[in-house]
Amino acid sequence: MAAKNINEEIIEELYSEALVLADDARAAFDLSFNENQSNADDLTRVALSIEGLRTTTRVMHVLAWLLNQRAYFAGELSRQQLERCGTLPExxxxxxxxxxxxxxxxxxxxxxxxxxxxxxxxxxxDWRATGEEATPVASLQGRIAQAFAIG
Incomplete structure (x- = not known):
């Protein structure tokens, strides 16, 4: 099961927000139609390109994570598949x-x-932390650490 603080409603709200941001980012960083930047110097155009790439990549990573969560809630991905493929990049x-x-x-x-x-x-x-606790090995490791007052 997903972490207590993640549910379908939260995922859907975040997904909608991310879609709007993706569209806003596309419009903001579309250099071919960005009339405000036509008078900008080269360094400003480079900054716009770099930050445009970072921003769109950031939003796409969020959207991919949310799509994986949606697939998990829909029963299209198992927890193991989600753990393996559903990590949000740094x-x-x-x-x-x-x-x-x-x-x-x-x-x-x-x-x-x-x-x-x-x-x-x-x-x-949070989701990954709850998943680690759910495994028998992690549970045993936690009990051993508590018994010996480790970490």
């Missing part, structure tokens, strides 16, 4: 120097995707 935070070159709206979007990733990462850690 966050690659935005570069502060790049952020200084971007417009406030773009920075706000990047920060919003970072907050979403952090929330999903907490869910992933």
């Amino acid at each position: 966050e690659r935070a935005a570069d502060a120097d790049n952020l200084q070159r971007l417009e406030p709206e773009t920075r706000a979007l990047i920060e919003e995707t970072e907050r979403l990733h952090a929330r999903v990462a907490r869910l992933d850690r």
Whole structure:
């Protein structure tokens, strides 16, 4: 079973939020239609490209994690499959120097995707922690550690 703090409703709400952010990121970082950046210097365009890639990758990782959770709740993935394939990759935070070159709206979007990733990462850690405790070996290791006051 999934962790107590993860349920289908939470996953669906996060999924909807991630889809909106993905669409917003696509619009914000679409360089071919970004008229506001046409007057920007080369370093600003490079910063926009780098942070655009980081932001869209971050959102896609979150969406992939959420899709795996949805598949698990739908019975399409077993817990073992989810544990093996459903890990949320580590966050690659935005570069502060790049952020200084971007417009406030773009920075706000990047920060919003970072907050979403952090929330999903907490869910992933909690879910994995409950999964480890559920195994007999982990349970025995925990009892041994308590008996010998380890860690």
